[in-house]
Amino acid sequence: MISINAAGMDFISLNSILRETKEKKAVINNCEGQRYIGCAASGMDITVNGTPGNALGSYLNGGRITVHGNAQDAVGDTMNGGEIIIHGSAGDGIGLSQRGGEIYVRDSAGYRAGVHMKQYRDKTTVLVIGGSAGSFLGEYLAGGYIIVLGLTGDHCPISNFCAAGMHGGKIFVRGVLPPSLPRQVIAAEANAEDMSAVQPYIDKYCRYFGKDKDDILSKPFHMLTPDSKNPYKMLYVFN
Amino acid sequence: MPIDFLYPKFEVVRNPQRCIACRVCERQCANEVHRFDPALNLMESDESKCVDCHRCVSLCPTRALKIVETDHAFRKNANWSGEIISEIYLQAKSGGVLLSSMGNPAGHPIYWDKLLINASQVTNPSIDPLREPIETKTFLGKKTHDIKRDKNGHLVTETSPQLEISMPVMFSAMSYGSISYNAHECLARAAAELGIYYNTGEGGLHEDFYRYGAHTIVQVASGRFGVHKDYLEAGAAIEIKMGQGAKPGIGGHLPGGKIVGDIAKTRMIPEGSDAISPAPHHDIYSIEDLRQLVYSLKEATGYRKPVIVKIAAVHNVAAIASGIARSGADIIAIDGFRGGTGAAPTRIRDHVGIPIELALASVDDRLREEGIRQDVSLVAGGSVRSSADIVKAIALGADAVYVATAPLLALGCHLCATCFTGKCNWGIATQEPELVKRLNPEIGFLRLVNLLTAWKHEISEMMGGMGINSIEALKGNRLMLRGVGLNEKELQILGVRHAGE
Structure with a gap:
């Protein structure tokens, strides 16, 4: 295991230590907003104590990143595999174009979470947000599961323009839905079969953050799905 | 009815x-x-x-x-x-929205045709490229501001990563999906043979073509299709596609019907699902955000590869390029409004954007004025049709050009401009196996090599005629150009004098 004191360190130096080390386990203490931690890493177990900067775990290819603190923007951007666990909240654009792997956020996420998330072959792409999510959640969603647990209260945990342009994947929302959703989105209360698909990820969320599963499942979930995987089919005429 | x-x-x-x-x-x-x-x-x-x-x-x-x-x-x-x-x-x-293929066919002015190239007479004698060497090789990437020495007085020769090209031409982005496997094979093999680069476009890199990685530019577009660690590592450079000359400001859309077999695999998406490239990158709303993507790509590849940012030539292109030059990008590619496409809304293709000649001249001027021209190389594309267009582009300030329509013509394209049907009879813009096999990669690759070899001879001849023996000495050398039939404003933007002056 390698232990790094990141106080006062620039991001290039910090990340070059992570890139070059032969150790499979790294602990970063006193993290002060250094960007790109774990960028394109595979097979490493990185623990971040403090506040990592933008693009944490971008292009992540495998392994695990655990953050004890809040994360900032673009967590798991274009992530391909592995796991990111955030004991706190995350900023904007978490899981943008995420193609594989799982992200767990204990508390809330900012705007544009899970935009254009995808799914490919055996990869199951998962983004679990414990609290609420900002506007534009799951825009252009093409695959995978976004699960918003709304543990912050009884208000609707998702915001405006959720799932605009969605053409694949599923969004699970615990509790009430916003008054309006885009036309191409079908929203219905999730049945037992729907829930069984996401059960393992809710289990993991509870395990990682010491939450009570029965308490979470005591409220009904809604499931959002697209009505077409070819949303723009009728838009064009060949000239 | x-x-x-x-x-x-x-x-x-x-x-x-x-x-x-x-x-x-x-x-x-x-x-x-x-x-x-x-x-x-x-x-x-x-x-x-x-x-x-x-x-x-x-x-x-x-x-x-x-x-x-x-x-x-x-x-x-x-x-x-x-x-x-x-x-x-x-x-x-x-x-429906009208959809067209290939570049803008409208009758807007073609400034290449209103620029004429100089030649030496009597003084500063011309050079015969058959007798004397003409250097057409050039390097793309950040150049140093100062000469630096270490403490022993030796020159520090380390530079930012550079792309070495044997002539100032590269094949611009065309995705696997918009064009066929065989077309990609022709481009990849020709690039390797010629010592230049081809560009994957936004459709990922087919596993068979990883072996041409040393001559490949891998593209990262708003859809992030096929972008993963091995893909980024495979290329010699990474291009962030912000825009395309044929359709500035809008995204792309490969219909689910074309997302089959290897196309789906290479894009890393399920078969039959639409491949939608959103109009913006949803993580880029400012130059600072762009910088974040540039650096995440550099971090992902250990700072060993230059990063290109490609934009469409639009009204404010000079200010935008100035921002990009400060984002950490190594190369800016500018795509003019006559650039080709597999499919674009007709009205956007024909009415949005500006000519590459004016965009290039104004960007080069702006970066020089701000003292940051050496921080980036400039690549100009968007209908460069011949070796003469290339010489003019270099003299206007480009470090190299991107070409795509011309190589497709070399492969048999007859510019019928119906790529969107997916039924290209020449085996280029199609995925139907029966049609794809009409394009023989053995022949196609040789035709591309022939075309660019011929252009290289012509470029050398024109340079020799001007008494210039290296691309470096032609770059931004606008005294080698004169305008014909251009008004004062056009001449001012292009930074050239009128013929006869």
């Missing part, structure tokens, strides 16, 4: 004295224009399906065929052209 009837644009003219009813035309036409009538023992044609691609004409063994534009016409009207009238009927019937 009768009002929806559009008279076919082309007529198939078959010379009955030459036609031997061998049915080659019938077999070659994926649009099913030709058919054989056994009762009459004659070939017939349904010209309404003809796209004027000349496949049948080129393969007819007796030269019995030709395709002509119909002389059937609406009443002459300089304002309401037949084209506009037909488009209105089409939209009134369908309610």
Whole structure:
């Protein structure tokens, strides 16, 4: 295991230590907003104590990143595999174009979470947000599961323009839905079969953050799905 | 409805004295224009399906065929052209956005054709490239501001990563999906043979082509299709696609019907699902955000590869390029409004953006004024058609050019501009195996090598004629250009004098 004191360190130096080390386990203490931690890493177990900067775990290819603190923007951007666990909240654009792997956020996420998330072959792409999510959640969603647990209260945990342009994947929302959703989105209360698909990820969320599963499942979930995987089919005429 | 009837644009003219009813035309036409009538023992044609691609004409063994534009016409009207009238009927019937393929065909000025190249006479004698070396090799990437020495007084020769090209030309981005496997193979092999680069476009890199990685630019676009660690590592450089000259400001969309087999695998998405490239990158709303993507790509590849940022030439291009030059990017690629495309909304292709010649000149000026020209290389694209266009682009300030339509023509494209049908009879813009195999990579790759080798000779001849023996000495050397038929403003933006001055 390698232990790094990141106080006062620039991001290039910090990340070059992570890139070059032969150790499979790294602990970063006193993290002060250094960007790109774990960028394109595979097979490493990185623990971040403090506040990592933008693009944490971008292009992540495998392994695990655990953050004890809040994360900032673009967590798991274009992530391909592995796991990111955030004991706190995350900023904007978490899981943008995420193609594989799982992200767990204990508390809330900012705007544009899970935009254009995808799914490919055996990869199951998962983004679990414990609290609420900002506007534009799951825009252009093409695959995978976004699960918003709304543990912050009884208000609707998702915001405006959720799932605009969605053409694949599923969004699970615990509790009430916003008054309006885009036309191409079908929203219905999730049945037992729907829930069984996401059960393992809710289990993991509870395990990682010491939450009570029965308490979470005591409220009904809604499931959002697209009505077409070819949303723009009728838009064009060949000239 | 009768009002929806559009008279076919082309007529198939078959010379009955030459036609031997061998049915080659019938077999070659994926649009099913030709058919054989056994009762009459004659070939017939349904010209309404003809796209004027000349496949049948080129393969007819007796030269019995030709395709002509119909002389059937609406009443002459300089304002309401037949084209506009037909488009209105089409939209009134369908309610659809008009979709076109290939570059802007409208009659806007082509500034390349209004620029003339200098040559030496008497003084500063010209150089004969057959006798003396002309250096067409150049490097793309950040250049150093100062000469630095270490504490022993030795020169520090480390530079930012550079792309070495044997001539200032590269094949610009065309995705696997928009063009065929065989077309990609031709481009990859030709780039390796010529010592230049080809560009994957946004469709990922087929596993068979990783071996050409040293001559590959891998693209990262807003859809992030096929972007993962191995892909980023595979290329010699990474291009962030912010925009495209044929459709500035809008995204792309490969219909689910084309997302099959290897296309789906290479894009890393399920079969049958639409591949939507959103108009913006949803993590980029500012130059600072762009910087974040530039650096995440550099971090992902250990700072060993230059990062290119490609933008469409739009009104404010000089200010945008200035921002990009400060984002950490190594190379800026600018795509003019005549750039090609597999599919773009007609109105956007024909009306949005500005000519590359003006964009290039103004960007080069702006970066020089701000003292940051050496921080980035400039690559100009968007209809560079010949070696003369290349020489003019370099003299206006480009470090290199991107070409795509010209190499496609070399591979057999006849510019019928119907790529969107997916039924390219020349095996280029199609994924149908029967059509793809018509493009033989052995022949195609050689034709690309031939084209660029010929251009290299021509570039050397023109440079030699000017008494210039290296690309470096031609770059931004606008005294080597003169304008013809241009007004004061155009000359001012291009930074060239009028012929005779």
